[in-house]
Amino acid sequence: MAPTLPPPGPRQIGVRTQIWPEYGGRVTTLRTAHTCDLDPTELRAARALMDEAFDGDFTDADWDHGLGGVHALVCDDSGLLLAHGSVVQRRILHNGRSLRAGYVEAVAVRPDRQRQGLGGQVMGALERVIDRAYVLGALSASDEGQRLYLARGWREWKGSVGTLGPEGVIHMPDEEPPLLWGAGADLDPVHELLIDWRDGDVF
Template identity: 75%
Template structure:
């Protein structure tokens, strides 16, 4: 039997939830908290986990993209960080509307504990935040992580994407399409993401 996911719907931020450790016994703790509520030590632990999980291919800009929103963190009984993800606010222009979107960033599980349900626990918490606070969710998936998101109900955007750059709209024909959560959008209209340093998606 797989891990129990948090209920869908509006949730509380800054809550700790005990969850059974599927492997090895004991109890893990799932915490959701805004960046401002995390200590410097917690942020260092999250960054170290991401560096390890991405084998050093996680830049300072990637880290910056994951800050300023709500984090989901899974710790074991000793307080060691096992998994992390965050959701931050972005603006997406679609069919003449500027939509407030929850963009998922910095999802990682400690390499020796991957494929044991921890990523699903993190995503369940972030999806709950998205359902309660945003028009829909979006993320850019790696080839390794795409299966997790698709299995949870995220869907690939079938239209084109662009960005609203400093000089105006910029088409992004070479970008892989984002995955969306809870979106009911017309793919005949382009998705224009807000501009940022580093990877746009």
Template identity: 85%
Template sequence: MAPTLPPSGRAQIGVRTQIWPEYGGRVTTLRTAHTCDLDPAELRAARALMDEAFDGDFSDHDWDHGLGGMHALVHDDSGLLLAHGSVVQRRILHDGRSLRVGYVEAVAVRPDRQRQGLGGRVMGALERVIDGAYALGALSASDEGQRLYLGRGWQEWKGAVAVLGPGGATPLPDEEPPLLWGVDLDPSYELLFDWRDGDIL
């Protein structure tokens, strides 16, 4: 199979691209690629999309959390980035087990292209990655995003959440519960997330 050529023109291995016709004759491209297969210009475009979609309320820690895994990117036929999301590996402890989790980060759609199904296409690509590579999926949802995720079958965690930090296990009773994908865990046992800088969830 020949390597896919991204917008930069660099040949890359392990990149999946789908072309979607839209109403009005427009064409959009859904591409999945690892962080290492995105060139600096593509990463800058994705980072700028976060600032635009979140109205500046997206920190450098938030951006760092979305790197190092698989990205889903939707471009229009001019090459403009319309939507983005990524899934990265994390670990959680639950009922004596360490589970490999595909954690969804940095999901955003350009404000002028929202509610046109682009977020659903990004999530479909990320869910495919989770189903093929992880024990389960997890994410922390905004109020707006939660409607999208629950409508796709994500489930709100009903148990306690804690983090395994430098000082040991620390409960997080005030955190919004994460949403989970692809597994039914016993809520009588807490979810103990790995530590990271910035927001834990």
């Protein structure tokens, strides 16, 4: 049975917006909240959505990467979680600067509610967070997801990438380049983009 989130209460801190989607004509609620303001039921529902949307190909490490930042959750009027995404802070080193980046993680929509604008609702909320709180946004996209992001104005990084690992710089010539949001002309592809190290997939 699909997880249903509890009705609004004193513990549910965040910003809520009622939305009438372009597709389906159904009222949904978009909520943004930090990980610390989500109760265990909400986090379990979001984790279960990842397994459902990615057909089991979403690891605990992948989920951990999406915690510690701001979540966007879309629910229907019964409280059923339909879509989720989060943005967490990371550091990108580029041309002698350390840039505060909002990294998008754990974006998913219930399989039976895809292509109804819900992913766009989630991304709109996360992009607003990036615009207000970070120098730029970044994400690693699947082939299917890339179409959504490029249509929204995300741009593919044209330079080389790597990471600053425990033993120094690690070049990653075979890594798919990330998509960037709001970077403008400040990033020069002549210089390598180095993202901070983490367990699991670096990008």
